[in-house]
Amino acid sequence: MLNIRYQLTENLKKKPEKGQPLGFGKIVTDHMFMMNYTEGLGWHDPRIVPYQHISLAPTAMVFHYGQTMFEGLKAYLDEEGRVRLFRPDMNAKRAINSNRRLCIPEIPEEDFVQAVKALVKTEKDWIPTEPGTSLYIRPFVIATDEFLGVAPSKTYLFMIILSPSGAYYASGLEPVGIWIEDDYVRAVRGGMGFAKTGGNYAASLAGQVKAHNDGYSQVLWLDGVERKYIEEVGAMNIFFVIDGKVVTPMLNGSILPGITRDSVITLCKSWGLDVEERRISADELIEAQKAGRLDECFGTGTAAVISPVGKLRYKDDVMEISGGKIGRLSQKLYDTVTGIQTGKLEDPFGWSVIVE
Ligand SMILES: *Cc1c(COP(=O)(O)O)cnc(C)c1O
Numbered sequence: 001m002l003n004i005r006y007q008l009t010e011n012l013k014k015k016p017e018k019g020q021p022l023g024f025g026k027i028v029t030d031h032m033f034m035m036n037y038t039e040g041l042g043w044h045d046p047r048i049v050p051y052q053h054i055s056l057a058p059t060a061m062v063f064h065y066g067q068t069m070f071e072g073l074k075a076y077l078d079e080e081g082r083v084r085l086f087r088p089d090m091n092a093k094r095a096i097n098s099n100r101r102l103c104i105p106e107i108p109e110e111d112f113v114q115a116v117k118a119l120v121k122t123e124k125d126w127i128p129t130e131p132g133t134s135l136y137i138r139p140f141v142i143a144t145d146e147f148l149g150v151a152p153s154k155t156y157l158f159m160i161i162l163s164p165s166g167a168y169y170a171s172g173l174e175p176v177g178i179w180i181e182d183d184y185v186r187a188v189r190g191g192m193g194f195a196k197t198g199g200n201y202a203a204s205l206a207g208q209v210k211a212h213n214d215g216y217s218q219v220l221w222l223d224g225v226e227r228k229y230i231e232e233v234g235a236m237n238i239f240f241v242i243d244g245k246v247v248t249p250m251l252n253g254s255i256l257p258g259i260t261r262d263s264v265i266t267l268c269k270s271w272g273l274d275v276e277e278r279r280i281s282a283d284e285l286i287e288a289q290k291a292g293r294l295d296e297c298f299g300t301g302t303a304a305v306i307s308p309v310g311k312l313r314y315k316d317d318v319m320e321i322s323g324g325k326i327g328r329l330s331q332k333l334y335d336t337v338t339g340i341q342t343g344k345l346e347d348p349f350g351w352s353v354i355v356e
Contacts (some may be wrong), residue, residue, distance in 0.1 A: 002035070002046040002111050004118050009050040015126060015164075022133060022166035029123040029135075033115050033160035037105055040058075043158065046115060048122055049306045051161065059146040061153045066164065066199045069098040072302050073121060073259075074134040075120045075355070076164075077127040078343030083120055084356040085137075086341045088113050095139065097342070098195035100173035101323035103143050103152035112139065117355045119131045119160050128231055132167025135305075168304040173326045175310025176299075178233065179211035180220045181280055186254075188224030193231075200256075206232055216313060217300070222282060223256030224254060230280045236299030236307060240280065241329055244295070250277040260300040264333055266349060273329075282314050289319040295325030305341075306334040 012030050016022055016318075028051050035046040061067055071091045076084045099106050116137055128137040139160045141154030159167040184207040187200055189191025192278040207219045220238060230249050232238055237258040239248045246268045251257050268275050288294040289312075297309040310333075315349035321327075339345030340352055 002118075004033075004113050004115070005044075005045070005047040006122075007049045008122070009223060012197055016128070019130065022128060022164050022198070024086050025136065025163050026140075027164055029126040029162040029164070031122050032162075033139075034121045035115065035157075035158045037156040037158070039154040042105060043105070046111075048119055053257075054157070054159075059148055060143070060261075061145045061147060062142040064148060065143075065150060066197070066202070067102055067104065067153055068141060068198045069095060070104055070138065070140035070196055070198065071095050071098075073116070073137045074302060074341070075127055075137060075162075076134050076342045077124075077129050080343075082129065082343070082355060083124055084343050085116065085120070085353045085355060086343065087259050087263070087351045088116055089121075090262070091139070093117075094196065094257065094259070097195055101142065102197055103194040104143070104156060107141075107158060112179055115160055116141070119162065121355055125160050126162060128164045128166075130167070130352045134165055134341075136163045136165040138163065165303075167353060168307075173306065173308055173331065175322070175324055175326060177216045177309040177313070178218050178220045178297075178299075178309050178312040179207075179214060179216035180222065180230075180312060180314040180319075181211070181284075182222060182227055183205045183207075184210075185224035185227065186219075186221040189223070189253040191254060194251070194256060196256060197307055208234060214313075218307075218310075220312070223252075228281050229271055229285070230285065232257050232258075233299045233307075235301065235303065236301035238309075239264065239296075239300060240285065240288075240294060241327065243277055243293050243295035245274040246329070247276045247280055247299040248280065249280055252279075256266075257306050257350050258302075260305060260337065262303060263337060263349075263351065264300050264306075267333060267336055268329075272346070284321065285312070286314060286317055290323070294319070294321060296329055297321045298327065298330040298333070300333075305337050306330050
């Protein structure tokens, strides 16, 4: 149990107006959580303080070698006015795995969840309630040693910040166009693709810029060795419906194990659908699409929940999927996952956690 110290401000910011577009990650709340790590002392001084800038030396290791970890989850206000989180224990467990890969000391699962709950409770009034909106929660760790040598830092800062976020799509689910990148790669097995860390995103930017310049909104990455097998989208895992079966790349070390991915697999299985976690080559996809066997394609991730894909480009092939519309399964999954998250639907798996 963390003994969290509270230093609250009375100088509260103006909250967004009802109906005002919130966007994503632009607005921050009044307070944030901070906790330091010092070798020999462990994690210490957990505190909730006014949101403020932090001061670091230019030699702070995070600026040079990218020793960082982050997480992302959301809080919702249900119809009874209670605060709900979606599977926060999974974020805490994944943070431990990311930290291990990056030689960052682990944050115990219960401390991570306690810190998230404490901050969200403090900032409850910031949770937006319009359909599709939520309070985005961003926990992260940075290495703070003042040292230009390459080694794991001996000091760290763990922080949590909150951002009220709008509906991902302005008008319902909108299918996106995806670019299958066959030159750049994001991650390789043995690297840190399974960890949620800034470096993977830095590696993805050049491909993303290329895709945007061509009018595609996201990149679908291929495996880093053969550049043949489908891995995942920038910040989403990817699913296909082929011959009525739900197919998604298996977790192989270079793919981020998404919590939405896990939830979608569990739901599909509970509905009696065949789910295959396996290798899928880009060629297999093209063939399936040409033979009319590729029924749906969608991405899964906390930000968009379910993101239907209407168009896939691979080399010279541009494939239209589901007639460029939202597939039946994509819509059903979106409705079910968001229904459970907001407490509107029954929660047979105990995923939705009420913050007392
Ligand atoms: C966060 C993330 C995802 C999605 O994970 P969720 O837990 O479902 O939000 C997928 N891919 C990458 C690279 C990510 O960083």
